[in-house]
Amino acid sequence: GAVVSQHPSRVICKSGTSVKIECRSLDFQATTMFWYRQFPKQSLMLMATSNEGSKATYEQGVEKDKFLINHASLTLSTLTVTSAHPEDSSFYICSASEGPLNTEAFFGQGTRLTVV
Amino acid sequence: GENVEQHPSTLSVQEGDSAVIKCTYSDSASNYFPWYKQELGKGPQLIIDIRSNVGEKKDQRIAVTLNKTAKHFSLHITETQPEDSAVYFCAATIQKLVFGTGTRLLVSP
Numbered sequence A: 001g002a003v004v005s006q007h008p009s010r011v012i013c014k015s016g017t018s019v020k021i022e023c024r025s026l027d028f029q030a031t032t033m034f035w036y037r038q039f040p041k042q043s044l045m046l047m048a049t050s051n052e053g054s055k056a057t058y059e060q061g062v063e064k065d066k067f068l069i070n071h072a073s074l075t076l077s078t079l080t081v082t083s084a085h086p087e088d089s090s091f092y093i094c095s096a097s098e099g100p101l102n103t104e105a106f107f108g109q110g111t112r113l114t115v116v
Numbered sequence B: 001g002e003n004v005e006q007h008p009s010t011l012s013v014q015e016g017d018s019a020v021i022k023c024t025y026s027d028s029a030s031n032y033f034p035w036y037k038q039e040l041g042k043g044p045q046l047i048i049d050i051r052s053n054v055g056e057k058k059d060q061r062i063a064v065t066l067n068k069t070a071k072h073f074s075l076h077i078t079e080t081q082p083e084d085s086a087v088y089f090c091a092a093t094i095q096k097l098v099f100g101t102g103t104r105l106l107v108s109p
Helices: none
Strands: A004-007 A010-013 A019-025 A032-038 A044-051 A067-073 A076-081 A090-097 A105-107 A111-115 B004-007 B010-014 B019-025 B032-038 B045-051 B056-059 B062-067 B072-077 B086-092 B103-108
Touching: A004 A090, A010 A019, A019 A032, A019 A090, A019 A111, A032 A067, A032 A076, A044 A067, A076 A090, A105 B045, B004 B086, B010 B019, B019 B086, B019 B103, B032 B062, B045 B056, B045 B062, B072 B086
Parallel strands: A010 A111, B010 B103
Antiparallel strands: A004 A019, A019 A076, A032 A044, A032 A090, A067 A076, A090 A105, A090 A111, B004 B019, B019 B072, B032 B045, B032 B086, B056 B062, B062 B072, B086 B103
């Protein structure tokens, strides 16, 4: 299957700082990218959907000013957690799709964010 | 919106046995049903999927069945191996993937 690379795999940051997570589709053009958050032993919760060149669509309850998403090219999307707090500590996962969501979506390896 | 329920939450089997995980969905318009395997500390990996115009799909030891009338679909793993141990998620979608709650599968040698 297609490869989606997510970086970094782990990051520890201090409260109040910002952290950027990158998601790259390595061998295909991702028209749509998705960002999820996963708490321990729970399912994936969609945070936002981004389409190349346009603003991201955020799910209800997700602060767009806190979780900045940029999808500047067909192979790269970034999630920036701004002014991070300990409650933002979680596993963040991106996925990418060539077309509409009901085609195969390929997931990145995830990023474990710990805010101290 | 779509709601996906998944059962069981945990499943323990002996190596070589079969494992079945079931999901139900609420929106009859959903037309794509993938299954993912997630190992500890990693992202989900697509293992098999089925579309609404198909009733069954098989790939080696893994099979998925779909009953559109009842709005449920199931994952079947035969001849389980210890390396099958992981968390499995079902999902359903019209426009956005909605995930089930996950099943932790443990295959004992």
